[in-house]
Amino acid sequence: MLTDDLRQSYLDFFKSKDHLVVDSAPLIPKNDPTVLWVNSGMFPLKPFFSGQETPPHYRMASCQKCIRTGDIENVGRTARHHTFFEMLGNFSFGDYFKEEAIAWGWEYVTEVLNLPEDKLIATIYKDDDESFKIWQEKIGLPETRIVRMGKKDNFWQIGTGPCGPCSEIHIDRGPEFGTGPEDVLGGEGDRYLELWNLVFTQYDYTEEGEYLELPQKNIDTGMGLERTASVLQGTKSNYEIDIIMPLLEEISQLSGYSYNSNEETRTAFRVIADHLRGITMAVLDGALPSNEGRGYVIRRLLRRASRYGLKLDFQKPFLYDMISSVANIMEEAYPEIKDQQQHISRGVHSEEERFLNTLDQGLDILEDKIAALKNENRSRLSGEEAFELYDTYGFPPDLTRDVLEEEGLEIDLEGFNNEMEKQRQRARQARQSGGFVGQAGEVYEKLVKKIEVEQEFVGYHNLETEGKVLAIISQGEEVKSLNPGEEGEVILSSSPFYAEGGGQVGDKGRLTAEENELEALVSDVQQKNGFNVAIVEIKQGRLQIDQQVRAAVMKDLRQATARNHTATHLLHQALMNLLGSHVNQSGSLVAPERLRFDFTHFEALTSEDLRSLEREVNRKIMANLPVQTYETSVEEARKRGAQALFEDKYEEEVRVVQTGDYSLELCGGTHVSATGEIGLFKIFQESSIAAGVRRIEAKTGLAALELIENQEDLLQEVSENLKAEPADLPGRISQLQKENNDLKRKLKSLQDRLADSKAEEMIREMEEIDGVPVLLSRIEGIDKEALRNLSDEIIEEITSGIVILALVDDSSIFFVARVTSDLIEEGYKAGDLIGQIAAVTGGGGGGRPDMAQAGGDQPEKLAEAFELARQLIAGSGSR
Numbered sequence: 001m002l003t004d005d006l007r008q009s010y011l012d013f014f015k016s017k018d019h020l021v022v023d024s025a026p027l028i029p030k031n032d033p034t035v036l037w038v039n040s041g042m043f044p045l046k047p048f049f050s051g052q053e054t055p056p057h058y059r060m061a062s063c064q065k066c067i068r069t070g071d072i073e074n075v076g077r078t079a080r081h082h083t084f085f086e087m088l089g090n091f092s093f094g095d096y097f098k099e100e101a102i103a104w105g106w107e108y109v110t111e112v113l114n115l116p117e118d119k120l121i122a123t124i125y126k127d128d129d130e131s132f133k134i135w136q137e138k139i140g141l142p143e144t145r146i147v148r149m150g151k152k153d154n155f156w157q158i159g160t161g162p163c164g165p166c167s168e169i170h171i172d173r174g175p176e177f178g179t180g181p182e183d184v185l186g187g188e189g190d191r192y193l194e195l196w197n198l199v200f201t202q203y204d205y206t207e208e209g210e211y212l213e214l215p216q217k218n219i220d221t222g223m224g225l226e227r228t229a230s231v232l233q234g235t236k237s238n239y240e241i242d243i244i245m246p247l248l249e250e251i252s253q254l255s256g257y258s259y260n261s262n263e264e265t266r267t268a269f270r271v272i273a274d275h276l277r278g279i280t281m282a283v284l285d286g287a288l289p290s291n292e293g294r295g296y297v298i299r300r301l302l303r304r305a306s307r308y309g310l311k312l313d314f315q316k317p318f319l320y321d322m323i324s325s326v327a328n329i330m331e332e333a334y335p336e337i338k339d340q341q342q343h344i345s346r347g348v349h350s351e352e353e354r355f356l357n358t359l360d361q362g363l364d365i366l367e368d369k370i371a372a373l374k375n376e377n378r379s380r381l382s383g384e385e386a387f388e389l390y391d392t393y394g395f396p397p398d399l400t401r402d403v404l405e406e407e408g409l410e411i412d413l414e415g416f417n418n419e420m421e422k423q424r425q426r427a428r429q430a431r432q433s434g435g436f437v438g439q440a441g442e443v444y445e446k447l448v449k450k451i452e453v454e455q456e457f458v459g460y461h462n463l464e465t466e467g468k469v470l471a472i473i474s475q476g477e478e479v480k481s482l483n484p485g486e487e488g489e490v491i492l493s494s495s496p497f498y499a500e501g502g503g504q505v506g507d508k509g510r511l512t513a514e515e516n517e518l519e520a521l522v523s524d525v526q527q528k529n530g531f532n533v534a535i536v537e538i539k540q541g542r543l544q545i546d547q548q549v550r551a552a553v554m555k556d557l558r559q560a561t562a563r564n565h566t567a568t569h570l571l572h573q574a575l576m577n578l579l580g581s582h583v584n585q586s587g588s589l590v591a592p593e594r595l596r597f598d599f600t601h602f603e604a605l606t607s608e609d610l611r612s613l614e615r616e617v618n619r620k621i622m623a624n625l626p627v628q629t630y631e632t633s634v635e636e637a638r639k640r641g642a643q644a645l646f647e648d649k650y651e652e653e654v655r656v657v658q659t660g661d662y663s664l665e666l667c668g669g670t671h672v673s674a675t676g677e678i679g680l681f682k683i684f685q686e687s688s689i690a691a692g693v694r695r696i697e698a699k700t701g702l703a704a705l706e707l708i709e710n711q712e713d714l715l716q717e718v719s720e721n722l723k724a725e726p727a728d729l730p731g732r733i734s735q736l737q738k739e740n741n742d743l744k745r746k747l748k749s750l751q752d753r754l755a756d757s758k759a760e761e762m763i764r765e766m767e768e769i770d771g772v773p774v775l776l777s778r779i780e781g782i783d784k785e786a787l788r789n790l791s792d793e794i795i796e797e798i799t800s801g802i803v804i805l806a807l808v809d810d811s812s813i814f815f816v817a818r819v820t821s822d823l824i825e826e827g828y829k830a831g832d833l834i835g836q837i838a839a840v841t842g843g844g845g846g847g848r849p850d851m852a853q854a855g856g857d858q859p860e861k862l863a864e865a866f867e868l869a870r871q872l873i874a875g876s877g878s879r
Contacts, residue, residue, distance in 0.1 A: 001113070003229040003243045004332045007063050010088045010223070013108050019090055020057035024065045024334075026285040028294065030638065036294040037067040037282075041089030042220045048093050049162065049201070049218055053635075058095040063088050063225065063333070065281055069297055072304075076271035079190055079230075079237030083301060084278030086225035094216035098167075101198050101219045102134050105169060109195065113232060119172045121185065121192075123147045125154040125165030131200070135167070153186055156199045162214060163205050169196040171231060193231060196223040239270050243329050247273040250325055255312040268308040275305035276319055280326040283344045284337055286582050288600045288692040289351045295692065300398065302348065303355050307399060310359075317356065320349035343580050347602035351692070362395030363403070370407055379408075383415015390416070391423070443478055444529040447471055447491070457532055459496040459507070460629070460670065463553040467492035469545055473533075481544040482520075482536070490520075490534045490543065496553050497525040499532045503588035504565055504669040506535075509553040516541045518549065558670065560592035563678045563700045566627055566659065566671045567617065568595050570681070571696065572643060573663040574616040575599055578609060585643070586693050590669065594684075594699050601694045605686050613696075617681045624676035625660030632656055634666075642666050680704040752789065759793035766801060770874045772823065773801035776866045782807065784814055788853075791816045802828060804837065804869055806862055813841050813859040817852045824849045833872055840865040 001009070011021045025044035027037055038044060041064040047053035048060075064087045074081040092101070102122075109115045122141055124131040126148040135141045157163035170185060170192050183189030201218040203211040226238040233241050239248065248259050248269050259269050279301050282294070289299035305319055323345040327337045337344075369385055381404055389395040401411045451470050458465050472479050474488040482488045490511070500506040506525030511534070512518055518541030522534045534551075536543070543549070568590055575583045579601055587598035605613075631653050632640075642656055643665040657667040659675060672678060682704035685697040699707050715726055724732040766775045775794065779787060787807045794803050795818045803818040815838055817830040830852040838845050838854035841861045845854020856865075 001229070001232045003225065003241055006113075006229050006232065007086070007088070007225060007333060009112055010108070011061055011063060013112055014059075014061035014090045014104070017059070017090075017104055019059040019061040022060055022062045024063060024086075027065050027067055027282050028285050028287060036297060037069075038064065039066050039068050040064070041066070041087040041222050042091065045091055048091075049220070051216075055093050058093045059091070060093075061088075061090040065285075067278055067282065067297075069301075072300075075274050076267040076269075076308075078188075079239070080227060082226065082238065082274050082278075084274065084281055088223040088225055088228070090219070090221050092219035094218065097202075097217050097219060098131055098198075098200050099134050099138065101200070101221065102131065102167060103138060105196055105198055105221070106139050109169060113228075115171060115231070119174075121145045121147060121170045121172060123149050123154055123168045123170060123185065125167075126150055128154075128165040128167070128200075131165065131167050147185060149186065156201070156220075157205060160205050160207055162201050162218070163203050163211075164199060164201040164217075166197055166199040168194050168198070170194050173231070177236070190236065193227060195228055195231065197221060237270075239273060244273055244277070246329060247276065247322065247325060250322060251312070254318060255309075255314060257312050264311065268311045271308045272305045272312075272319070275301040276322055277326055277330075279305070279319070279348060280323055280337070280344055281330070281334075283347055283582065284334070284340050286584060288347060288582060288602060290600075290690065290692050299351065300396070302351050303396060303399065306352055306355055307359075307402070315356075317349055317352035319352055320345045323348060340580065340582075343582060347582075347692070350602040358395060359399075362389060362399075365389060366395065366400060366403055370404070370409065373409060379410060381409065381411045383412040383417070383419050386411050386413075386416040387419035387423075391419075443473055443476060444531065444533075447478070447531065448529050451491070451531075453493055455491065455530075455532055456494045457496075457498075458494055459498050459553065463496050463555055463558060465494050465496045465551055466548060467494035467551050469493075469543065469547045469549060472543065472545060481542055482538045483542055484538050484540055487535070487537045488543075489526075490536050491531050492534065492549070492551060494551075495525075495532045495534065496551055497522060497532060497534055498553075498558075498670055499525040499527045501527055502667060502669050503568075504561060504590040505592075507553045507561075508557055509534075509551065511536060511543065511549045511551055513541065513547060513549045518543060518547075522551075557592040559672075559677075560701060560703070561590060562670045562672050564592070564595035565590045565667075565669045566657075566675060567621075567678050567681050567698065567700045568597055569657060569659055569663045569665050569667070569671075570617045570620050570675065570678075571595075571597055571613065571698065572599070572665070573659075574613050574620075575601075575696075577616065578612055579605075593703055594697060596695060596697045598689060598693055598695045600692055602692055604688065605694065605696075610683050610686055610696075614681060614683055620659070620662055621675045621678045621681060623660070624674050625662060626674050627660075627671050628658045629671070630656055630658070637664075637666055640664060682707050759790060759797060763794060763797055766798075769870055772828070772873055773798065774870070774873055775801065775803045775805075776869055777805050778862060779805055779807050780809070787814065787816055791818050791851075794818070795820065802830075802833075802873060804833070804866075806865075808859045808862060811857060811859070813843070813856045813862060815845065815854045815856075817847075817854075819850055821850065828873070833869065836872060837865045837869050840868055 015021050025038055029035055029038055029043070041062060042049065044064065045060065048055040066087050067084050069083050071081060072083060075083055109120065110117055122135045122145065124135070124146060132146055135146045136143060154166050154168065155163070156166050173191055173193060175191065178189040178191040180189055183191035185192045199220040201220060202214055204214050205211055226241060226244070229241040230238045235241055238244065251269050251272055252259055257265050259266060279298060282298050287294050287298050289295055289302060291299070302319065309318060324341060327341045330337050366389060369381060373379070373381060381400065386397055386400050389400055390397055397411065397413065397416050401413070404411055453470060455470070469490060470493055471491040472482060472488055474482065474486065479488065497507040497509060498504065507522070508524070509522040511520040511522060519539045520536040520543055521539060522536055524535040526533050526535065568588060572585060582600060584600045585598070586600055589596040633652060634654050637654055637656050641664055654666050655668050656664065657671055658664050679701040681698060681700050683696055683698045684707055687695050689695045719726050719729060722729065722732050762775060762777055765777070766773050768774065779790070784807060787805055791803055791805055798820065800820050800822050802823060805816045807814040815834055817834040819828050819830045829849040831847045831849060834852040834854045835844055835846050838856050841856025842858040843854055843856030846852055
């Protein structure tokens with residue numbers, strides 16, 4: 001039975017048993033920040049099992065995509081381990097229980113899959129007499145093939161809460177699949193395979209250690225798709241089934257290696273095929289490589305597959321080219337993969353190229369460190385050195401470990417983790433030291449208990465309000481008042497000021513009071529311990545506790561910020577429409593003068609892309625779409641398709657911003673009432689801020705108009721300087737570029753002729769040191785490339801010698817050293833010489849034995865450096 005047929009037969013079978021068949025949930029969990037990936041068939045159904053939500057049907061079945069990376073080191077080395085796999089499952093929420101689950105399980109494996117009954121074995125929990133009775137009396141399985149096992153194997157429990165015994169269906173594949181010590185029931189061998197796990201959730205385990213019967217008993221089953229297909233197709237491993245074997249064959253065709261040539265090669269094939277499947281399906285569901293969370297998992301899988309590709313002599317990116325094969329194989333079950341194939345391939349290609357560049361640079365540094373370890377008779381790379389490789393060169397510790405192991409060395413992972421934690425602490429301290437929040441944290445914790453009045457925010461609809469001063473904080477301490485010239489933080493009973501949050505900056509404004517002619521500037525507003533805190537500077541009068549003040553937001557700034565915030569929502573939707581559903585918000589800044597939006601994408605946007613985005617956003621502005629806000633539950637917002645950072649935790653009630661029928665987002669910020677108020681939208685920069693994350697910066701309204709006017713002024717200035725009309729500028733610039741290139745060629749020709757004559761002159765000035773012809777020469781008035789060319793000319797003209805040239809200007813010095821091949825054999829090395837010579841001039845460098853270069857910043861010490869060169873040459877070599 002083909003794997004696609006197996007998947008469909010399972011779903012059809014349980015559909016015939018009145019189960020609602022549901023599609024696989026995405027691999028990225030929704031509203032559950034506790035895990036990175038959906039890792040089991042029951043995971044997406046947890047709200048139904050817990051009673052938080054009512055299931056659409058009390059019997060359900062699915063084939064769920066899963067990712068697990070906890071035992072990634074075993075992937076490729078064993079016949080069954082995978083990072084990506086599919087799990088068949090049928091579920092009951094308080095409906096049927098053990099008898100039906102066991103009976104249907106037996107019916108499916110024996111009558112649909114036609115597995116031989118005499119090879120099937122059932123395991124049960126040792127105290128589960130009910131299951132034993134069902135297997136023996138209802139199914140007719142002999143007692144010898146009903147095996148009681150302990151809690152470790154046949155009881156499902158994670159901490160307190162719902163739990164229960166389970167019954168597993170195993171198959172004995174015969175001694176030809178193994179006769180070792182692990183080839184026993186429950187062992188890790190290949191003879192006895194667990195096909196299906198039936199979990200009977202019937203108890204509630206309390207904190208007191210009691211197992212209480214649940215009023216609603218549930219069924220949760222899991223059958224591995226790839227493992228079952230392996231049994232049906234008679235393969236020795238999961239990797240040889242029909243949905244994975246084509247990938248192994250393609251790897252063989254591309255690399256020229258045979259899958260079964262040796263264990264190391266077989267492992268490489270399996271790792272590449274497994275990780276490629278996982279990467280493809282994860283990116284399909286919206287994940288992209290990054291340095292955090294699930295993005296780091298994807299990056300690790302991709303780099304691990306790429307590294308194993310090196311073992312098969314893949315020196316260039318190749319994984320991206322195999323995405324089409326995965327798509328063709330998985331298309332029947334997941335047809336959406338064909339639409340996203342190009343997007344996935346581009347993302348993988350970008351990451352592969354980046355990693356191979358990192359690998360080249362990092363391996364050079366690591367090889368130097370390995371040589372140092374061996375010279376110093378050390379067997380372990382320190383955590384500090386490993387962290388330097390990671391932090392400076394992006395070289396991951398797992399790759400460092402693998403390279404070291406090949407050399408019989410090891411890495412101090414504990415030390416590396418300590419260095420990582422130090423970096424996190426430095427980052428936290430940097431964030432905290434940046435403002436009042438970190439310095440005055442304790443006083444706000446006290447104010448939470450002290451202030452009984454609930455602060456009111458009225459700023460969505462009112463830009464001015466009367467409020468009572470509830471607290472004043474200065475330099476981390478609560479005070480009674482602030483006088484002219486003093487600064488502090490103020491909590492009002494009612495505030496129109498928006499506090500910084502969700503990417504939007506805090507409002508600016510004023511506090512006034514007629515009674516004492518108070519005037520205070522509000523420069524920022526922050527959130528602290530649930531309070532809306534205004535940062536103020538007293539200009540005149542006195543601000544006091546319990547004083548009634550009038551708080552007013554600077555209207556122009558608020559309106560400009562609102563224009564930018566609504567425009568950000570329009571941009572987000574336009575990006576998803578243009579680039580695809582993988583676009584997720586990674587950060588934002590909404591300020592009066594500009595907006596900034598960070599999003600997941602793997603390559604730079606073209607000028608055509610940016611123009612398309614501008615046009616779409618501006619069309620929505622011209623349509624004057626209404627902008628409405630309302631509150632609802634997170635779940636309801638999700639059902640309506642609201643965009644949100646679902647890894648974040650939200651309150652039960654959330655605020656939704658809806659822009660016509662175009663955009664729907666969870667957002668607590670301030671917005672215009674209709675898109676026409678934005679006026680104009682103009683992008684002024686697109687850039688990369690991290691691997692897989694892009695940034696767009698834009699302006700709206702009069703700021704956008706001013707940006708366009710500045711660009712027009714610049715264009716006019718260029719036109720005047722080049723004496724050409726704006727429309728003629730491209731032709732005029734091309735003409736100037738051609739003239740410039742012609743002049744460069746003429747200059748290069750003159751320099752080459754000068755180098756030829758100069759080389760002949762300098763060769764005549766060579767001195768002899770310990771029998772070695774040596775040229776030490778100071779050069780001025782040419783560039784570095786010309787200096788290297790000059791060294792080429794000299795070395796071509798002499799049969800034996802050492803050449804060290806120094807290019808000198810007022811503040812720096814640049815060396816080039818050359819050694820002929822005959823002297824290299826005698827022990828003279830350009831790289832060794834140049835490093836020590838450059839150190840005299842305050843610099844350093846290195847290179848190959850035949851050619852090296854270096855720099856310094858103390859040209860006045862050149863004579864001293866050349867003297868050291870003479871000493872080194874006299875003391876080197878075998879003459």
